[in-house]
Amino acid sequence: MATQKLASLFFLQQIIHVLFILHLANADHGLKLGFYQKTCPDAEAITRKITHQHISRAPTLAAPLLRMHFHDCFIRGCDGSVLLNSTKNNQAEKDAFANLSLRGYQVIDAVKSALENKCPGVVSCADILALVTRDAVSMIKGPFWDVPTGRRDGRESVASETRDLPPPFGNITLLKQKFAAKGLSVKDLVVLSGAHTIGTSHCSSFETRLYNFTGKGDTDPTLDPNYVVHLKRKCQPGDTTTLVKMDPGSFRTFDGDYYTLVAKRRGLFQSDAALLEDTETKSYVKLQANTYGSTFAKDFAESMVNMGKIGVLTGKAGEIRKHCAFVN
Incomplete structure (x- = not known):
């Protein structure tokens, strides 16, 4: 009898331990749905309305806003640091070469201004960027x-x-190392790469693939030769101004066409072509290419939630900025 009681007690302790682990796993790093429900109940509705006003006038803003959120989360976590202006003594992220093509700061500023009028000092710039990206x-x-x-x-x-x-x-x-360092999976890598279904890129971001891949004036052999001819017509050596559509035909529409392009060896960047170098990522590319992106939308939503949790500041850490470009 005593043995049975001990066994039952041990089993109960195991269940409690498992439930505790599950609670930690679902704690979302201190984030929760409806965080502003009591402190600023209209926060998401106001954000959506203002974002809609901007995107309806300029739908091409969706791509750089998505990229802005991505770049924010990969540096210091999703803390709105990409929104800060440089100062006399410090060059900020937004002025780094990798971020010079980011656009859409005015959307974030417009939302922040409206929310400060409605609920002063409540909604963070980091949350605004995450919400604006989703809505865009x-x-x-x-x-x-x-x-x-x-x-x-x-x-x-x-x-x-x-x-x-x-x-x-x-x-x-x-790429796998970079994503793993942020707690993201190989699936997150191949899914989030699908963000290249929208937007444009400067020729300079892939010029080496066309004109000097190994330093001998050659082209990248993993790039479709016919596509090389097409791209060379658009991009001359040293071109730093011309923009090329990452997903020709539907660069303003979020769809699964990106994977069809990658499968045909027509991804614009080496990082796109790299998805065919790994068994898991190649399998996902082929699946989406063969099924017209059947699970891409669902997978992308899940991976964006995962990305949005990277290195977040919660509780009393950091601050709630009054203006997104400046610390308080």
């Missing part, structure tokens, strides 16, 4: 996902730290 993507036929909120704003932004961003010339080993 959903407005160009992309998925909608629930954004857990409660992020607080960081007080530091250092341009040199943008070296931690996954580079467009990265091979699969480097």
Whole structure:
């Protein structure tokens, strides 16, 4: 009898332990859905309305806003540090070479201004960026996902730290390392790469693939030769101004066409081509290419939630900025 009681007690302790682990796993790093329900109940509705006003006039803003959120989360975590201006003594992230093509700061500022009028000192710039990104993507036929909120704003932004961003010339080993360092999976890597279904790129981001891949005046052999001819017509050596669509035909619409392009060896960057170097990522590319992106929208929503939790500041960490470009 005593043995049975001990066994029951041990089993109960195991269950409690498992439930505790599950609670930690679902704690979302201090974030939660409806974080502003009591302190600023209209926060998400106001954000959505203002984002809609901007995206309806300029749908191409969705891509750089998505990229801005990505670049924010990969440097210091999703703390709004990409929004800070440089100062006399410090060059901020937004002025680093990798971020010079980011656009859409005016959307974040407009939302912040409206929320400060409604609920002063309550909604963080980091949360605004996460919400605006979600709304902008959903407005160009992309998925909608629930954004857990409660992020607080960081007080530091250092341009040199943008070296931690996954580079467009990265091979699969480097890309996997960059994503793993942020707690993201290989699936998150291949899914979030699908963000290249919208937007444009400067020729300079892939020029080496066309004209000097190994330093001998050659082209990247993993790039479709016919596509090389097409790209060379658009991009002359040294061109730093011409923009090329990353997903020709639907660069303003969020869809699964990106994977069809990658499968045909027509991804614009080496990092796109790299997805065919790994068994897991290649399998995902082929699946989406063969099924017209059947699970891409759902997968992208899940990976965006995962990305939005990277290194967040919650509780009393950081601050709630009054203006997104300046610390308080």
